Amino acid sequence: MKLRELAHSRAGDKGDTSNLSLIAYDARHYEHLRRHVTAEAVRAHLADVVAGDVVRHELPGLAAFNFVLARALGGGVTRSLAIDAHGKSLSSALLELELPAPDDERAPAR
Amino acid sequence: MSHVRSHRDGGRAPTRGTLRLGAGAGYSGDRIEPALELVERGDLDVLVFECLAERTIALAQQARRRDPDTGFDPLLETRMRSVLGAAVERGVRIVTNMGAANPLAAARRIAAIAGELGIGPVRVAAVLGDDVLAHVLAGDYRFEESGAPVRELGDRILSANAYLGVGPICAALRTDADVVITGRAADPALFLAPLVDAFGWSMDDWNLLGQGTVVGHLLECAGQVTGGYFADPGVKDVPDLARLGFPIGEVAADGELVVTKVAGSGGRVSAATCKEQLLYEIHDPARYLQPDVVADFSGVRVEAVGSDRVRVVGGRGSAPTGMLKVSVGYLDGWIGEGQIAYAGAGALARARLALAIVRERLRITGVQTSETRFDLLGVDALHGASASRRAGEPYEVRLRVAGRSASMAEAARIGNEVETLYTNGPAGGGGAVKSTREVVAVQSVLVPSSAVRPSVETVEVPA
Numbered sequence: 282m283k284l285r286e287l288a289h290s291r292a293g294d295k296g297d298t299s300n301l302s303l304i305a306y307d308a309r310h311y312e313h314l315r316r317h318v319t320a321e322a323v324r325a326h327l328a329d330v331v332a333g334d335v336v337r338h339e340l341p342g343l344a345a346f347n348f349v350l351a352r353a354l355g356g357g358v359t360r361s362l363a364i365d366a367h368g369k370s371l372s373s374a375l376l377e378l379e380l381p382a383p384d385d386e387r388a389p390a391r
Numbered sequence: 392m393s394h395v396r397s398h399r400d401g402g403r404a405p406t407r408g409t410l411r412l413g414a415g416a417g418y419s420g421d422r423i424e425p426a427l428e429l430v431e432r433g434d435l436d437v438l439v440f441e442c443l444a445e446r447t448i449a450l451a452q453q454a455r456r457r458d459p460d461t462g463f464d465p466l467l468e469t470r471m472r473s474v475l476g477a478a479v480e481r482g483v484r485i486v487t488n489m490g491a492a493n494p495l496a497a498a499r500r501i502a503a504i505a506g507e508l509g510i511g512p513v514r515v516a517a518v519l520g521d522d523v524l525a526h527v528l529a530g531d532y533r534f535e536e537s538g539a540p541v542r543e544l545g546d547r548i549l550s551a552n553a554y555l556g557v558g559p560i561c562a563a564l565r566t567d568a569d570v571v572i573t574g575r576a577a578d579p580a581l582f583l584a585p586l587v588d589a590f591g592w593s594m595d596d597w598n599l600l601g602q603g604t605v606v607g608h609l610l611e612c613a614g615q616v617t618g619g620y621f622a623d624p625g626v627k628d629v630p631d632l633a634r635l636g637f638p639i640g641e642v643a644a645d646g647e648l649v650v651t652k653v654a655g656s657g658g659r660v661s662a663a664t665c666k667e668q669l670l671y672e673i674h675d676p677a678r679y680l681q682p683d684v685v686a687d688f689s690g691v692r693v694e695a696v697g698s699d700r701v702r703v704v705g706g707r708g709s710a711p712t713g714m715l716k717v718s719v720g721y722l723d724g725w726i727g728e729g730q731i732a733y734a735g736a737g738a739l740a741r742a743r744l745a746l747a748i749v750r751e752r753l754r755i756t757g758v759q760t761s762e763t764r765f766d767l768l769g770v771d772a773l774h775g776a777s778a779s780r781r782a783g784e785p786y787e788v789r790l791r792v793a794g795r796s797a798s799m800a801e802a803a804r805i806g807n808e809v810e811t812l813y814t815n816g817p818a819g820g821g822g823a824v825k826s827t828r829e830v831v832a833v834q835s836v837l838v839p840s841s842a843v844r845p846s847v848e849t850v851e852v853p854a
Binding site: 285289290291293294295296297298300302304306327328329330338340342343345347349355356357358359360362363364365370371374377 | 445446536620621623626627663666667668669670671672673674675676677688689690691692693705723726762763764766768772773774775776777778791793794795830831832833834835
């Protein structure tokens with residue numbers, strides 16, 4: 282299944298660093314996401330975009346994660362040649378990631 | 392509950408024990424009328440406009456050099472004409488960073504508008520001292536990002552502005568100003584300062600300052616916490632985005648926050664909208680560096696407590712680093728760009744042929760670039776080729792070529808080589824456009840807080 286079915290995301294930027302949140306719709310899926318949406322998985326999924334490291338911060342109290350992607354914005358928002366210099370659309374790219382369905386097939390809580 | 396200090400004797404005293412903060416703009420060009428809706432129907436104590444993006448101040452500094460009475464936000468006048476009368480009448484104080492590179496000129500402009508509209512008495516307090524260009528040029532600073540010495544840039548440097556904390560904003564509020572206008576300040580500080588001022592929070596109560604930073608961070612992007620930048624039809628629906636209501640933060644003396652909006656306005660405040668904004672652009676949630684505190688969002692709890700009402704608690708903090716971030720703006724060459732579109736059967740093949748032609752033309756005509764980029768919009772422009780391989784062939788494709796050059800003349804040659812595809816390239820190219828722009832880039836340095844000396848100056852409009 283696509284990550285989009287289990288979680289939502291917003292992208293932000295500072296300099297050449299992109300910041301992608303990942304928030305589970307249902308807190309019961311947090312562990313499943315923690316197992317499958319690793320920093321390495323995100324790095325591989327966005328390999329065309331990210332030139333640096335990916336760090337994952339865990340926020341169990343919010344059933345959320347924060348991914349920090351170094352050297353991901355074409356040299357920085359203010360000087361990038363990219364059409365989406367802020368990398369705002371990277372949240373949608375993250376949610377394209379494929380992962381196994383969780384054991385339960387509960388519909389996401391809205 | 393502690394006592395909330397009222398604004399001006401005889402004004403509307405917020406004796407209810409909470410301070411109600413509204414966010415009237417999330418960026419410089421934001422919608423105008425949601426702020427007026429907040430003033431008229433939001434029962435606010437303070438209205439904050441956060442309008443200063445990273446490089447805006449460098450552009451404003453360029454404007455100020457051309458005309459010393461300018462250098463503030465271009466929409467200052469429009470926003471003030473819209474809300475100032477209603478705000479002063481209701482005792483709603485305004486705090487904003489629309490002063491950009493020239494807060495004092497902005498304060499005088501606001502006073503002039505008040506005089507012209509017959510609004511008075513009005514006191515406008517300008518926060519000065521964020522401009523640290525002289526200090527940075529005299530020092531031995533290196534950029535945090537590139538490691539290069541700042542001085543190497545020479546006369547390409549436009550500006551250096553420190554992110555001020557709550558101290559000078561509180562000093563401005565203590566003058567009983569109706570409007571406080573700053574240049575560069577930490578965005579959350581625009582919200583944290585009225586809280587510190589109203590509740591008398593101690594500047595070494597790190598947990599309160601951390602929770603107050605949560606308040607500021609959630610509100611500073613305005614509509615981004617009330618359902619803006621959130622909608623995804625069928626998955627995350629948001630009603631009435633054309634009438635999106637901007638947020639109100641109800642804050643208690645212990646920092647407990649309820650995020651809400653004007654009843655009947657568009658949008659939605661939910662636990663999900665608040666979580667998305669909480670994690671927006673913060674990097675390490677446990678160490679969000681601010682001038683007055685290192686805020687820790689890792690223990691924050693978010694809970695819906697009513698219709699469009701979300702309670703947010705649990706922000707913590709620790710002592711600040713003693714260093715202030717300074718954004719340095721500088722000229723960084725020119726970007727030239729050209730685009731042209733192809734459609735129908737074979738569109739992708741013709742766009743790829745066009746791309747190869749432009750690539751070769753830039754080489755054989757000797758266009759001087761330090762970096763180039765070739766995108767097929769609708770195919771691989773946003774996330775590269777591997778993402779698009781999963782999709783089918785599009786009906787229409789737009790070629791985009793961008794390159795970096797040292798001069799405008801050289802950058803212009805890039806777009807020209809796209810435009811000449813009309814008569815020299817593949818069949819059916821249409822809608823060619825070309826452009827050049829000068830790059831104002833921003834990097835940061837860290838300076839000791841003690842090197843930055845803010846001050847406050849007031850401008851009065853008599854009754």
